Amino acid sequence: MSSLSIRVENIGKRYRIGAPVSKYRTLRxxxxxxxxxxxxxxxxxxxxxxxxxxxxxxxFEIDQGKVLGIIGRNGAGKSTLLKILARxxxxxxxxxxxxxxxGSLLEVGTGFHPELTGRENIFLNGAILxxxxxxxxxxxxEIVAFSEVDKFIDTPVKRYSSGMYLRLAFAVAAHLExxxxxxxxxxxxxxxxxxxxxxxxxxxxxxxxxxxxFVSHNMSAVLRLTEEALVIEKGQMIMRAPTPQxxxxxxxxxLSQEGQRSWTDDDxxxxxxxxxxxxxxxxxxxxxxxxxxxxxxxxxxxxxxxLEQPVTGLRVGFYLISTRGEFIFxxxxxxxxxxxxxxxxRPAGRYISRCIIPADVLNEGRFVVGVNASSxxxxxxxxDEQALTFNVDxxxxxxTQWLEPRQGLMRPRLQWDIKVVQE
Amino acid sequence: MISKPEPDTILxxxxxxxxxxxxxxxxxxxxxxxxxxxxxxxxxxxQTLLGASWAILRPFLTMVVFSIFFGRLAKMPSDNIxxxxxxxxxxxxxxxxxxxxxxxxxxxVQNSNMITKIYFPRVILPLSSILAGLADFAVAFLVLLxxxxxxxxxxxxxxxxxxLFILLAxxxxxxxxxxxxxxxxxxxxxxxxxxxxxxxxxxxTPIAYPASLVPEKWQLLYALNPMxxxxxxxRWALLGSAKSAPGPMMIVSTTIAIVxxxxxxxxxxxxxxxxADMV
Numbered sequence: 001m002s003s004l005s006i007r008v009e010n011i012g013k014r015y016r017i018g019a020p021v022s023k024y025r026t027l028r029x030x031x032x033x034x035x036x037x038x039x040x041x042x043x044x045x046x047x048x049x050x051x052x053x054x055x056x057x058x059x060f061e062i063d064q065g066k067v068l069g070i071i072g073r074n075g076a077g078k079s080t081l082l083k084i085l086a087r088x089x090x091x092x093x094x095x096x097x098x099x100x101x102x103g104s105l106l107e108v109g110t111g112f113h114p115e116l117t118g119r120e121n122i123f124l125n126g127a128i129l130x131x132x133x134x135x136x137x138x139x140x141x142e143i144v145a146f147s148e149v150d151k152f153i154d155t156p157v158k159r160y161s162s163g164m165y166l167r168l169a170f171a172v173a174a175h176l177e178x179x180x181x182x183x184x185x186x187x188x189x190x191x192x193x194x195x196x197x198x199x200x201x202x203x204x205x206x207x208x209x210x211x212x213x214f215v216s217h218n219m220s221a222v223l224r225l226t227e228e229a230l231v232i233e234k235g236q237m238i239m240r241a242p243t244p245q246x247x248x249x250x251x252x253x254x255l256s257q258e259g260q261r262s263w264t265d266d267d268x269x270x271x272x273x274x275x276x277x278x279x280x281x282x283x284x285x286x287x288x289x290x291x292x293x294x295x296x297x298x299x300x301x302x303x304x305x306x307l308e309q310p311v312t313g314l315r316v317g318f319y320l321i322s323t324r325g326e327f328i329f330x331x332x333x334x335x336x337x338x339x340x341x342x343x344x345x346r347p348a349g350r351y352i353s354r355c356i357i358p359a360d361v362l363n364e365g366r367f368v369v370g371v372n373a374s375s376x377x378x379x380x381x382x383x384d385e386q387a388l389t390f391n392v393d394x395x396x397x398x399x400t401q402w403l404e405p406r407q408g409l410m411r412p413r414l415q416w417d418i419k420v421v422q423e
Numbered sequence: 424m425i426s427k428p429e430p431d432t433i434l435x436x437x438x439x440x441x442x443x444x445x446x447x448x449x450x451x452x453x454x455x456x457x458x459x460x461x462x463x464x465x466x467x468x469x470q471t472l473l474g475a476s477w478a479i480l481r482p483f484l485t486m487v488v489f490s491i492f493f494g495r496l497a498k499m500p501s502d503n504i505x506x507x508x509x510x511x512x513x514x515x516x517x518x519x520x521x522x523x524x525x526x527x528x529x530x531x532v533q534n535s536n537m538i539t540k541i542y543f544p545r546v547i548l549p550l551s552s553i554l555a556g557l558a559d560f561a562v563a564f565l566v567l568l569x570x571x572x573x574x575x576x577x578x579x580x581x582x583x584x585x586x587l588f589i590l591l592a593x594x595x596x597x598x599x600x601x602x603x604x605x606x607x608x609x610x611x612x613x614x615x616x617x618x619x620x621x622x623x624x625x626x627x628t629p630i631a632y633p634a635s636l637v638p639e640k641w642q643l644l645y646a647l648n649p650m651x652x653x654x655x656x657x658r659w660a661l662l663g664s665a666k667s668a669p670g671p672m673m674i675v676s677t678t679i680a681i682v683x684x685x686x687x688x689x690x691x692x693x694x695x696x697x698x699a700d701m702v
Contacts, residue, residue, distance in 0.1 A: 015700065028612075083539075083699065084435060085435070086540075086541065086542055087433070087435060087542035088538075088539060088540065088541065088542055088699045089696075089699040089700055090435070090436075090437055090438055090696045091435060091436065091437055092437055093437055094436070094437075095434060095435060095436035095437075096434075096435040096436075097432055097433070097434055097435075098432065098433045098434075098435065099431075099432045099433075100431070102542075104540075104541070110536060110537050110540045110541050111534075111536075111537050111541075113462055113465075113466055115465070115466050115469040115470070116462065116465060116466065120462075120465065123458060124458050124459075124461075124462055127454050127455045127457075127458040127459075128455060128458075128537065128541065128543065129541070130452075130543070132454060133454050
């Protein structure tokens with residue numbers, strides 16, 4: 001008999017934005033508002049605040065022991081949904097029923113105090129996560145063993161390396177044994193080893209018959225770990241479907257859109273003249289602007305710009321940089337001798353410089369695109385090492401049959417052959 | 424399947440109107456109260472040269488200054504009790520209250536990372552910071568005992584009531600602490616208001632002077648400050664400052680303290696829903 005683990009009925013969350021945009025209201029604001037409000041009301045003016053629905057009309061049910069993926073672009077409302085389910089924030093409308101303790105791998109290290117020792121933090125953090133003291137006592141040795149910090153267990157955690165800190169924090173969270181586990185973007189933090197542990201823990205939990213909600217931008221992980229997924233866009237639930245179908249929908253409909261950035265006059269330094277960047281875009285195979293592109297398809301990067309005057313020897317190029325700041329490559333539009341000769345001087349006007357990163361080059365993860373527009377040994381007109389970021393999704397890339405993140409920034413499809421050598 | 428008792432079902436729905444703090448939930452998280460108090464204690468005097476002796480030094484140095492300027496130079500009356508012990512007896516609950524206000528009002532904002540990530544009864548944060556203040560109080564109390572021996576004060580028959588006055592001080596601290604901490608989430612002005620409020624409050628509490636200095640007809644109005652009742656109670660229970668228990672005054676102070684706490688609980692509960700969105 002399968003029983004319901006989570007039932008969500010028409011959940012909505014409204015945030016107030018607009019007029020007092022400042023995050024912190026001051027007493028003066030409130031006093032002023034109180035005085036102004038009746039006047040506004042007399043005039044028949046609307047509510048003085050704008051509201052946005054971060055989430056609206058979400059309904060779904062999950063049976064106990066199921067793993068459900070939640071996908072959607074940044075700001076689609078995934079985190080808001082998780083926050084509501086984790087009781088961090090109240091819904092504005094609708095209701096949800098949750099059976100059992102909700103644990104989250106997002107909470108890793110929540111409430112850790114740098115001055116306290118590893119041992120003390122295990123107890124404190126365990127209590128914050130909702131564990132009973134006897135439960136922590138019972139699991140203490142296991143937690144220490146899992147975290148591999150046993151030698152430093154009586155050292156204040158402020159002396160820990162970040163890796164040790166993360167391992168200890170994760171060890172506590174991993175031993176919580178919640179009835180419902182929420183995993184949100186854990187793949188974004190920590191090293192490969194840590195990510196492997198997270199995913200491993202997650203499948204353990206699922207195997208033990210507990211419910212898992214898995215939120216990620218990493219489509220291949222979602223594909224590997226879940227059978228069913230929700231697609232959320234602009235606070236609405238677009239579909240609930242078997243994961244391959246949902247991922248396909250998400251990637252093809254450009255729901256992951258962002259993938260572009262425009263410059264306004266304010267962003268451009270004065271000394272950039274006569275070069276004015278207008279927009280940078282990341283495009284997929286089909287020429288659609290995307291925030292997430294697939295590793296197995298070519299990616300197009302393009303920069304649109306304006307020249308106020310003719311420029312001699314101009315080269316416009318991209319850096320590809322990892323999120324840790326390592327340069328992966330630098331490439332200019334006039335690298336090729338043919339183009340170099342043809343565009344020795346560019347007249348004033350509007351241009352687009354475009355390049356293609358071939359399929360099967362980049363590994364999954366987030367990449368940063370930098371822009372450089374310069375005339376060699378004359379002037380660097382414009383330079384922005386963080387013009388734009390985009391995601392690469394490894395679904396279908398070599399080796400995705402194994403449940404593990406791959407080391408390295410590249411994921412080339414290499415030609416292998418295996419020979420059986422017989423004696 | 425895991426062999427576990429049937430898990431509780433939690434119902435999440437929009438909260439409207441006024442309701443008091445969920446005490447059942449608080450009880451379920453009682454161990455967290457203990458651990459948070461313990462954390463505050465552990466951390467409070469980390470990396471300080473003098474450590475926990477600050478708990479003694481603060482009231483002690485204040486007493487020295489008060490004794491010199493108010494006691495010796497200004498010849499402040501002190502109900503025929505040696506001035507140093509007269510003021511120190513008042514400084515003990517006062518320090519408890521003042522520290523509680525300072526720490527509690529910041530508690531939610533300081534722990535915002537916990538509030539935005541995980542559920543627990545939020546009231547645990549101000550509550551545990553107030554409970555941690557009791558340890559400082561206990562340490563300073565030993566000094567008071569020493570002073571009582573030095574000045575030859577025998578414990579009075581009213582000593583039994585001292586825990587009640589400590590409780591009254593805690594209730595007052597919690598009441599004001601709940602209000603300030605919840606307001607601080609929304610209005611950071613509270614961070615600036617609190618030090619001033621504490622200073623102001625000290626002048627309207629009979630610490631450097633006896634409550635008897637206030638004219639008879641104003642006594643009950645004066646007792647609207649719950650700390651007046653606490654301080655007078657302390658002096659009565661420990662030093663036998665008055666012949667009879669400060670009755671009417673105590674009723675007023677206690678009533679106000681309870682009103683503060685209950686209203687604070689309602690206000691806190693109402694604001695609690697928005698903490699994660701605003702902090």
